[in-house]
Amino acid sequence: MAKSNTFRFSVITPERVVLECEATFVAFPAHDGEMGVLMNRAPLVCKLGIGGLRVESPQGDQTFFIDGGFAQVVENQLTVLTEQARPAAALDRGAAERAMVEARALRITDEKSAGARARALRRAQVQLRLTGATNR
Amino acid sequence: MANRRVLIKRRKAVRNIRKITRTMQLIATARFQAAFNRAVAARPYTERIAKLVSDLSGATGEVEHPLMRAREDVKRSALLVITSNRGLCGGYNANVLRTAVARLDESKAAGVETDVHMVGKKGINYFRFLRRPMAERITTIGDAPKFEQVEPIAAAMMDRFEGGQVGSVHVAYMRFISAGQQRPALIQLLPMVREVVKGGDGEPDAGAGEPATAYEFSPPPRELLDELLPATVRVRLFQCFVDAAVSEQIARMVAMKAATDAAGDMITSLTRRYNRARQTHITMELLDIVGGANAIA
Numbered sequence: 001m002a003k004s005n006t007f008r009f010s011v012i013t014p015e016r017v018v019l020e021c022e023a024t025f026v027a028f029p030a031h032d033g034e035m036g037v038l039m040n041r042a043p044l045v046c047k048l049g050i051g052g053l054r055v056e057s058p059q060g061d062q063t064f065f066i067d068g069g070f071a072q073v074v075e076n077q078l079t080v081l082t083e084q085a086r087p088a089a090a091l092d093r094g095a096a097e098r099a100m101v102e103a104r105a106l107r108i109t110d111e112k113s114a115g116a117r118a119r120a121l122r123r124a125q126v127q128l129r130l131t132g133a134t135n136r
Numbered sequence: 137m138a139n140r141r142v143l144i145k146r147r148k149a150v151r152n153i154r155k156i157t158r159t160m161q162l163i164a165t166a167r168f169q170a171a172f173n174r175a176v177a178a179r180p181y182t183e184r185i186a187k188l189v190s191d192l193s194g195a196t197g198e199v200e201h202p203l204m205r206a207r208e209d210v211k212r213s214a215l216l217v218i219t220s221n222r223g224l225c226g227g228y229n230a231n232v233l234r235t236a237v238a239r240l241d242e243s244k245a246a247g248v249e250t251d252v253h254m255v256g257k258k259g260i261n262y263f264r265f266l267r268r269p270m271a272e273r274i275t276t277i278g279d280a281p282k283f284e285q286v287e288p289i290a291a292a293m294m295d296r297f298e299g300g301q302v303g304s305v306h307v308a309y310m311r312f313i314s315a316g317q318q319r320p321a322l323i324q325l326l327p328m329v330r331e332v333v334k335g336g337d338g339e340p341d342a343g344a345g346e347p348a349t350a351y352e353f354s355p356p357p358r359e360l361l362d363e364l365l366p367a368t369v370r371v372r373l374f375q376c377f378v379d380a381a382v383s384e385q386i387a388r389m390v391a392m393k394a395a396t397d398a399a400g401d402m403i404t405s406l407t408r409r410y411n412r413a414r415q416t417h418i419t420m421e422l423l424d425i426v427g428g429a430n431a432i433a
């Protein structure tokens with residue numbers, strides 16, 4: 001055990017385990033804002049929102065696009081359960097822009113569609129931001 | 137004479153069929169491997185979600201949620217039947233459909249109308265043949281089900297259930313138990329059964345006996361459950377689709393293996409018949425010659 005300031009981190013979707021590694025720091029989009037996790041964090045269960053997930057590990061940093069789900073911290077193990085997790089590098093700027101246009105075109109008729117429109121907008125915004133960040 | 141040629145032709149035909157079925161068996165084996173790997177890869181999520189639900193329900197005590205409310209007053213239910221898009225897989229579709237039809241008759245006897253949501257061309261054709269109505273036909277899900285394909289189906293089901301249009305949602309599919317065993321199964325998707333919420337999917341070791349960890353919850357456990365229970369429904373449905381895909385490939389593998397073996401047997405018996413016919417012919421010709429020679433001498 002040399003320098004053990006890492007904790008186990010995994011991203012799991014219904015289809016597969018997307019990522020499993022040792023991380024020094026992870027920032028994930030919680031439902032009410034971004035939240036960062038370092039080693040020895042107290043046990044936590046948290047709902048996730050839409051946003052970018054940043055992983056800092058000895059092997060290098062990675063960014064993912066996350067759409068909802070849950071994060072759980074227990075005994076130096078952070079698990080992110082989400083229905084959609086895509087590496088930021090795999091995002092397509094054109095597709096994100098189209099999604100933005102589509103989201104703007106959504107009509108609001110009731111409370112439900114308003115929520116759907118807001119989520120679609122947010123999704124497109126985050127994707128745009130993430131693709132911008134990787135292109136620079 | 138003619139008989140022999142016919143035998144040769146038939147043997148050739150059977151040989152060609154055997155080649156095809158053997159290839160199909162190999163393809164099914166490869167597809168099964170892939171489907172099985174997907175099923176295994178899908179397991180961690182299911183387990184974690186189940187664990188999370190049981191942790192949370194431990195923290196909140198009695199769980200109450202619209203998705204768990206039994207609605208006996210609604211005289212309408214939904215049944216999702218998962219069949220395959222392609223045939224040549226033995227009794228796979230027949231078994232699932234038998235379970236589905238039995239369920240339909242049962243609920244009809246109980247005075248409950250059932251909307252059938254049929255997945256897979258084979259099931260659709262069968263129900264069309266029986267002239268049974270279907271509320272929805274889905275053929276877009278192939279042998280590699282994607283979560284984003286299943287999610288809208290689950291969302292629609294939950295909508296209809298919460299809106300009070302249907303009182304329950306069941307799924308008929310082929311459950312994958314092991315590579316050697318698959319069973320047609322009928323599960324209740326909605327309303328959610330308490331056992332599912334409490335201890336995973338009725339599977340053992342759902343963290344029983346472990347001391348509960350004192351979690352920090354954000355938002356409070358009750359609100360988290362509001363999100364988690366729909367997620368559980370979605371992933372359970374997804375699991376059904378993944379299971380069905382694996383079972384389908386196994387069924388096809390077994391059916392094609394049986395067909396290949398049967399073709400082999402047939403070739404053996406055809407060869408034997410051909411050889412006998414040939415020998416009879418030779419003997420007859422010899423007798424002709426010998427008889428002719430004797431007559432001259």
